[in-house]
Every structure is written in structure tokens, then in C-alpha cells.
Amino acid sequence: MLLVVTYSRDARTTLRNVCRSHEGTVVRRFGRATLLEETELGAFLALRLRAKHGDDVQIERTRPFNEFETVPEAVRAAATAYEARETPSTPYDKFAAGTDHPDSEAMRDADL
């Protein structure tokens, strides 16, 4: 999908108007950002916004997230285990210490 984020009131207003008149191309709206279908029309709308508002419009392309494809088993298991912890107040690194779960520092430096 195409993620369009706006950085000024004018750009945000234009985005709102564009979304209103092209509902079929809008996947999801969040305040000053929108996810558009990854079609030529989606790209056209995003580029139109950038042509009008320049640097106040950011366009990114998103990829589907498949944790079974891209996330190591250890990370997935750690997330599930941490959310099932008995003491809610335990911070993650304390929870992970002395277990096989990766510490947050190691995960920070590891790109997917």
C-alpha cells in the first residue's frame, strides 16, 4: 500500500478532500495520514498531493507483514510469552534475563 503522511494544515486539508472524493482508493485513514491502494490511481493521488504541498507530503510504500516469513521464531515466542507473564509490572529485559528470550538490545540491532 502507499502511506501518505502530511506535515501542514493545508496538506492535511487537501488529503482529507482527496480521501473524500476517492473512497475506493483509500484503504484506511488516520488523521493526517492515509493508506492508499497500491495502484496507479493511488500513486497519482499521492503524487498530486506532493506536487501541491512539496515537502509537507511524505509518501512511503508498505509491505505486507508476515511474521512467519520475516520474524525469527525466538522473537515471536518472546512476544507471546511476555504478554502471558504473571506479573504485569515486570519489564521485558528483567523477564527475559536468564531465559532463552532475546534481550531488547540484541533485537534493536537486528534488522528483519
Add this chain to the structure above:
Amino acid sequence: MRVRIDGTVREGWAVEVTGVEATALRRAIRGEASPVHVECPEPGSVHDHVACLPPSGFDRRAALAAVARARGHEAEQAGELVAARDELAAASPPAVDVREARRRVAAAGAEEERLRERVAELRGRIQARHETGADTTAVEAQLDAATSDLAEAETERIAAEQALDRAERAARKARDRREERLELEDRVANLERRVREELAARVWETFRTAVEAVPGSATVGESPGAYEGDATTAALGVARLAPLDAPVVVDGLDRFSGADAAAATLDAPVIYVR
């Protein structure tokens, strides 16, 4: 006030004209180019809201805020608003220049792809010539050249990707600044709204009284903003309330019998268009 239309001059506090567009009069009052001529004091900020009655669009709150300012009221948050506006004017977030970096990556990628295909094609040709026992010297020279070009293209593509990466990181910082500016824009807009509300509230009681004195049916409640009625009646109330030096154009509004009645009710100079 002096109104001159096609050589005919009319003077006074209340003037009646016929066959003139209200917009032409309005332009003349503002000192803009117009086929008619109006000599009058320069219109103030309230005048804009009630320049022509009935109004084509009327923002009651903004008009009342303008009246309050003209009457010397000041909102508590006025100072804060000025400071926020100054801060916004001074905010100049750096440009986010990633376009050229993106273009370079795309061009380098395309060139690399083209050379890769070229190398594959030359390899195929050499293979074919080997099979038929033909001489491969010339093609091998071409392959050497293409292989070396491909290596260069790869280097360029990697460099371009790294440059894009750096540009993206810089852009992220620039966007942080833009985000701060957006927050500031929102803050200014909120303050402007609150200041308008506050100022409008300051003159609400007098507005209620004014509306009762003008022709039209409207109900004005005690709490600021509680208004039920048409925009024209509200605009008449504001006109009566506002200190107006420049004339108001009353465009065939049959709630008034004529210029004199309108000027008396609105307590303002009037050009009445029949």
C-alpha cells in the same frame, strides 16, 4: 459620504441609488477599481463582515469578535496568540531533498539491469560461436568491456543506495521539524478560535439588545452563541452594534423602507440600492 454615479453626485449620511450593482459600490468603498465612485472614510475590520446587507456569507462569531476588537476589548489569550504566531513565522523547517537521491537509485538500478542482460547475451553468443567453431575474439572483447561496465554500474548502484539511505535519515529529522511546525499551526488555530469565542462573548449582551432593535425574527439566548435565526438578522444586529464610519450597502432589503430608516436603525452611514 459622497457617491458619484455617471456624473450624478449624492451626498449625505443616507443615500439612495438605483441601477447600481451592490458589489460595484462595495468595491468603491474599499477603494478598489469600480465603475462608481464613493468618497468615504476607510472601512475598518468590522466593515468587511457587514459591507453588504444581506450578506452573501456571514461568520457570526468572527464578526462579533471584530466588533469586540473595534470596541477595544482584548482577549485574555491575545498575547499567547501573538507569541504563537511569531514562533510559527520563525519556524523554517529544512527542505526534505530526497528526490534526486531516489532518481539516482532508479537510474543506477536500470543501468545495472541493462548491463547484466548485455553480459548474459554476450556469453550466449560466445557459447554459440564455440559450438559452430567460429572465432570468438571480438565478442570476448565486448564481453570484457561489458563485464567491467557492469562492475562499475554495481558500484554506482550501491553508492546511490547508500546516498539515498543518508538522505532518508536527514529527511526524517527535517520531518520532525515539520511535525513541530504542524503542532504550532494547530496551536495557533486553536488559540484563534478561543480568542474569537472569548471576544464574541464579551459583546454578546449588546448583540442581544441590537438584534431586538433590528427588523427580522431571531431569538438570541443568554449564553454566547445561542442564536436562532437567519444570517441577515444577525448581520443587521452586528451592523447596528459596530462602530462604522464607512457606509454599509443595503441591497434592496425590504425590511427597511429606505436609506434613512436603514441608517437610523443600523446607526451607520448607508447606501440603499433600490
